[in-house]
Amino acid sequence: MGKLDVMDMAILGFLQENGKRSYTEIAKLLDVSEGTIRTRINRMLKDGVFEFIIHMDPNKIGLDVQVIIGISTKLGKQEEIARTLNQFQEVRFVGAFSGRHDLILQAYFKNNDDLVQFVNKDLAKMDGIISVDVSIELKQYKDSFSYIVE
Structure with a gap:
């Protein structure tokens, strides 16, 4: 696993705020393509940086x-x-x-x-x-x- 850069951390921050936020919306917020967001999220998921879970009360x-x-x-x-x-x-x-x-x-x-x-x-x-x-x-x-x- 490579080091996380500023964009990776920004993506994580947006997902942390709202795990249902679309890749398209994150791409617009960061002024990059949706493919870039998808690729980075898939890499971080594969590397075990985070996982999507449901947090219940x-x-x-x-x-x-x-x-x-x-x-x-x-x-x-x-x-x-x-x-x-x-x-x-x-x-x-x-x-x-x-x-x-x-x-x-x-x-x-x-x-x-x-x-x-x-x-x-x-x-x-x-x-x-x-x-x-x-x-x-x-x-x-x-x-x-x-x-x-x-």
């Missing part, structure tokens, strides 16, 4: 409990536990971090009972977990996937 689809869970693991078990966590539909994000927890995950549940079952049944049977720290989101102030700074 979890609360509006019945997922009313959002949590961040910090997990401390036994030495040598972090990768195995992360791979196992990746398989759970409720888990949206798993990452290895420095600091207090070896793994941090974000997950969504329909209700507190489903969360309790996940912690007490699913996590409890994973070999190598030392401790789990669950933080339930009380109020959300920002939820953004915007990484372009102007």
Whole structure:
């Protein structure tokens, strides 16, 4: 993958503002041909720079409990536990971090009972977990996937 140039970043910015914006409209805004926009977007998609996704509001689809869970693991078990966590539909994000927890995950549940079952049944049977720290989101102030700074 080559470096992104100013035009690539501009295209990403326009798509980030409105993912349904047409290639023709972006081309007009940047004063280039629609083919140029199409080629650059296809290249960035192929290179994995971004992907088109639907970002849903979890609360509006019945997922009313959002949590961040910090997990401390036994030495040598972090990768195995992360791979196992990746398989759970409720888990949206798993990452290895420095600091207090070896793994941090974000997950969504329909209700507190489903969360309790996940912690007490699913996590409890994973070999190598030392401790789990669950933080339930009380109020959300920002939820953004915007990484372009102007």
